[in-house]
Amino acid sequence: MTATERRASVWLSSIFALRMLGLFLVLPVFVLEAARYPGGQDPALVGLTMGLFGLTQALLQIPFGMASDAWGRKRVIVVGLLVFAAGSFVAAAAQDIHGLMIGRALQGAGAMSAAVTALLADLTRDEVRTKGLALLGGSIGLMFALSLVLAPLLNTHIGLSGLFATTGLMALAGIFITLRLVPAEPPQHKDLQGGRFWDVLRNRELLGLNFGVFALNAVQLAMWVAVPAMLVQAGLDKSLHWHVYLPAVLASFVVMGGTLFPMERRGHLRAVLLAAIALLALVQLGFLEIAGAPTLWGLATLILLFFCSFNILEASLPSLVSRLIPASSRGSALGVFNTAQSLGLFAGGALGGLLLKSGGTGVLFGAMAGLSLLWLLLAWWLLPALKRKQASH
Template identity: 45%
Template sequence: MAKNGLSGIEKKVAFSLASVFGLRMMGLFMIMPVFALYGQHLEGFSPLWVGIAIGAYGLTQACLQIPMGMLSDKYGRKPIILGGLVIFAIGSIVAAMSDHIYGVVLGRALQGMGAIAAAVLALAADLTRDEQRTKVMAIIGMCIGFSFALSLLAGPIVAQYAGLEGLFFLTAILAVLGMVIVQVLVPNPVSQAPKGDTVATPTKLKRMLMDPQLFRLDAGIFILHLVLTAVFVALPLDLVDAGLVKEKHWMLYFPAFVGAFFLMVPLIIIGVKRNNTKTMFQISLLIMMLSLAAMGIYADNLWVLSGAVVLFFTGFNYLEASLPSLIAKFCPMGDKGSAMGVYSTSQFLGAFCGGMLGGGAYQLVGASGVFYVALALMFVWLLLTIGMEKPVLLKSYTLEAEAKDRNHAQDMATQLSQLTGVAEAIVVIEEKAAYLKVDDQFDLREARAVLGSVS
């Protein structure tokens, strides 16, 4: 087994689970750039119902994200993941066979009920070593970003040739492909990673919500996905009004997303080199606000709208990539699963509210009104970042610790905290785990030696 990098099994786990996650997210995302344009034949079609249909998955995701993670603890990761993909496929078929918008909303809600994110991440943790877990999670995160970019390309092309019905059937096929990958490629875990690292603990959720730094991040991801969903209710219709026929929308979205990725890179590099994440975070918010203002003011100018889309995705990509790592840095040791549970719930709830708000605002005040409302919400988020603390650049480790009782656990924690590079250390008896936050001077071998000597 590789000592300094991912082992063969860990690479297989990372890319297979990333593929499952990506295929499912593509199924959710592909509808966003096309539904307002290709769903106009549906009975009951209106801008409000367009927004509800696009965001419906978010409500059921938000409600079931944490419970499904807990069920995976009880019944196993794979059965919950497979069951979630089955439900997702059924929802896709319901939406594909509907000739009225209410059936599509039902299908989208069923898609969201297949809430497998927590179970997939927990399975990734179960199958990887502590020191390599962050890399695996990063690969999965990158795949989610790639799937979103690909959906902006694939959605309009599939809808053009196969219609909305064909697009939903394709999402069902993607879900079945995900099931095959889980069964054939993903190994079966022989143990579970500590719950504190992976799955939300209900008793800790209130504490996560009351933490001022985590609250800022949870509110941020809520607003970010609210704005994203609201914008994609109005933007496709606005682009058509500005002269870009719906069959060519992919020619704008995909290059804009790719270009935005390269524009985002300097923000990341500067933030890391100067240890100034907060400033880059606020600059990204300002970039998104500028793009929304341009969309609202120049709603009939295709060139300005195209540039605004590039700016929008530049800010969005940076924030989407930064928020999970900030959650990990600010959350208390041993509570990452609970912190990420609240974060994911906020994200999906934001998508649902964005669909409702975007559809309602478009129906009342048009596309420009949607962009101005989104701009106001981004300004609220910018105000929230004023009290945001500068994150400390520490790594997190979770190690096996067989503590016999409370005194034994305290002895372990004391010895670990005295090691060079250890900023914090706790040992949780119930989880048989030691949680560490460390800097670059930390030597993992010393920590393992301590845990071995006091076992």
């Protein structure tokens, strides 16, 4: 990487990390703390409050992505962070569950993920772009693990309102980083046309990648509906779950660095992606196998393998989207991609809870294994065409 590419990768990843940490900080304690608010004893309202973020984010990813093509990436990132900060402060000041709902909906309305990803793609060459996007993708898993450590400690001292206020301050810090530390964005082709957006929607390879990120995030969130309870069943107190999560995330970064980047340089990216999807399916089958009597070492091994698969795919998929689309439509394509990602998170949480309630962990992991295998078959069909297009890029 050049110095500019390193700066872009580090600082844009830090913006993404601050936002994700702000989101994840409230999740480990939200259900318990929301019960202290008027109306917070209704599980349906609490669940809706948690899910509103994903819904508003999914609705606005495409408009924000298209806006970044037309008006510039940094402007859209700053607007998104301001809206996200406003939602955080509204939630911090909330006096009942409805105030929390409004705050969470506003947080999701700051849907600037596509603009961040598109700007990083603009500032990096094809051959090193996956490395930069690996930092973005890896920040999700790392911030999730870190939130499990920090959330209970911070909640003891500042409560849920303090956590939301901290989230708002982190968003404001992201604005400073965007304006002062991220390299200047290249000139944009401000000739966005509706036809190009429909071309994005009809693109066969992009459809496959969008389905892939939907499946990946649906599996991810559905897993976490059941995995924490399985760890408790295996004898690990919930306050110590980070002892499994954090080492697994960090070790998976080492595995990704030793497999994805060297194999991509040698022209074997297709094989790595198919192997990672197959591993995702095997992990779900592994959880299905031990669902009745989970062991701590078995769970720890499967969680490590999951993060190895997840980080490789989370880094590679947006990189491939950015290579298939010219810079003038990159934000639109990544907006659709991030919409599929948000819908996957929403569907994974909703479907995971429904499957767990109706059929137990066996049905849940069986369904996620089936979804992963469906993705593997689709990727096997689409990736050869994708490989040819990359070669001619």
